[in-house]
Amino acid sequence: MRGLLYILTHLITYIKKYLRCLDVRLGSHLSVSQGKDQVFNFAKGLGCESVQIFIRSVRSWTSKPLEKKEIEAFISEKKKFKNDVYPTLSHNSYLINLATTDKDKLKKSYDAMTDELTKANQLKLDYVVMHPGVVPSAEKNLTIKDALSNIANQLNNLFSDFKNSPVMVLLETTAGQGTGLGSKFEHLQAIIEEVSKKEKIGICFDTSHVFAAGYNFTNKSNYDAMWNEFEDKIGMKYLHAFHLNDSESKLGSKVDRHAHIGQGEIGLKSFELLLNDKRFEKLPGILETPKSKTYEEDIMNLKTLRDLLK
Numbered sequence: 340m341r342g343l344l345y346i347l348t349h350l351i352t353y354i355k356k357y358l359r360c361l362d363v364r365l366g367s368h369l370s371v372s373q374g375k376d377q378v379f380n381f382a383k384g385l386g387c388e389s390v391q392i393f394i395r396s397v398r399s400w401t402s403k404p405l406e407k408k409e410i411e412a413f414i415s416e417k418k419k420f421k422n423d424v425y426p427t428l429s430h431n432s433y434l435i436n437l438a439t440t441d442k443d444k445l446k447k448s449y450d451a452m453t454d455e456l457t458k459a460n461q462l463k464l465d466y467v468v469m470h471p472g473v474v475p476s477a478e479k480n481l482t483i484k485d486a487l488s489n490i491a492n493q494l495n496n497l498f499s500d501f502k503n504s505p506v507m508v509l510l511e512t513t514a515g516q517g518t519g520l521g522s523k524f525e526h527l528q529a530i531i532e533e534v535s536k537k538e539k540i541g542i543c544f545d546t547s548h549v550f551a552a553g554y555n556f557t558n559k560s561n562y563d564a565m566w567n568e569f570e571d572k573i574g575m576k577y578l579h580a581f582h583l584n585d586s587e588s589k590l591g592s593k594v595d596r597h598a599h600i601g602q603g604e605i606g607l608k609s610f611e612l613l614l615n616d617k618r619f620e621k622l623p624g625i626l627e628t629p630k631s632k633t634y635e636e637d638i639m640n641l642k643t644l645r646d647l648l649k
């Protein structure tokens with residue numbers, strides 16, 4: 340009898356854990372070098388439940404338009420994997436800076452962002468992740484407050500250009516390297532406050548960036564305190580995605596260096612708290628950890644994360 344009870348308890352735990360796994364949308368940033376449409380099959384093969392990709396060149400201002408057959412192939416594959424791999428996110432170009440007051444640079448940034456949103460719409464993506472921007476070194480008189488306002492104004496212009504677009508733009512939390520914006524919850528709060536179409540804007544929370552920016556969430560009490568602050572300043576309703584990375588650099592170092600899950604300064608406890616936090620169920624958690632051509636590191640990191648599910 341005791342034996343049977345033992346087996347039953349274990350079976351129930353196992354089933355519960357399996358069902359929980361289906362609830363968490365763990366994924367990775369994957370290369371589209373084999374063709375964008377191939378990414379869903381690739382993601383599923385690695386055990387991803389969501390995926391992030393680049394949809395245009397991230398290191399140049401311009402990129403050629405998508406071809407009709409490329410778009411059709413992508414949408415058809417996306418449909419095929421609609422129950423396995425979703426949502427789909429893109430990450431915008433690192434060059435884009437909507438904070439700048441330099442007319443030429445702003446035009447280039449705005450055009451590149453327009454291109455990103457055009458392609459995200461054509462491919463029917465769910466989210467475009469963007470780094471908020473920087474105060475350019477040549478624009479010393481530009482205050483952080485005005486820079487954040489500039490970003491919000493440009494986003495308002497973009498959202499009115501893309502009135503019928505269902506794609507949501509997610510501001511990514513940053514490490515605060517140099518004069519980068521987005522490393523304080525207040526920065527993101529200020530941008531969102533000035534965006535008029537609130538349904539089009541959200542947050543992508545990058546664990547390694549937030550940690551490097553100085554927020555500690557490595558035990559239950561500081562984890563709770565940080566999320567209370569997030570709720571007060573930004574609001575949980577704006578949180579739509581995670582970048583799940585451990586950090587090679589120290590707390591508050593402002594240095595953006597990603598490490599494998601559990602092998603950096605953040606450690607497993609924070610990820611355990613996060614993955615078992617009911618508030619974050621069904622949100623995508625994308626790995627941007629170091630990876631080789633075989634992607635075996637992604638398989639390892641996905642397993643590390645899934646092993647933390649209770």
Ligand SMILES: [Zn+2]
Pocket residue numbers: 511545582627
């Ligand atoms: Zn990230």
Ligand SMILES: [Zn+2]
Pocket residue numbers: 547548595596597
């Ligand atoms: Zn990073």
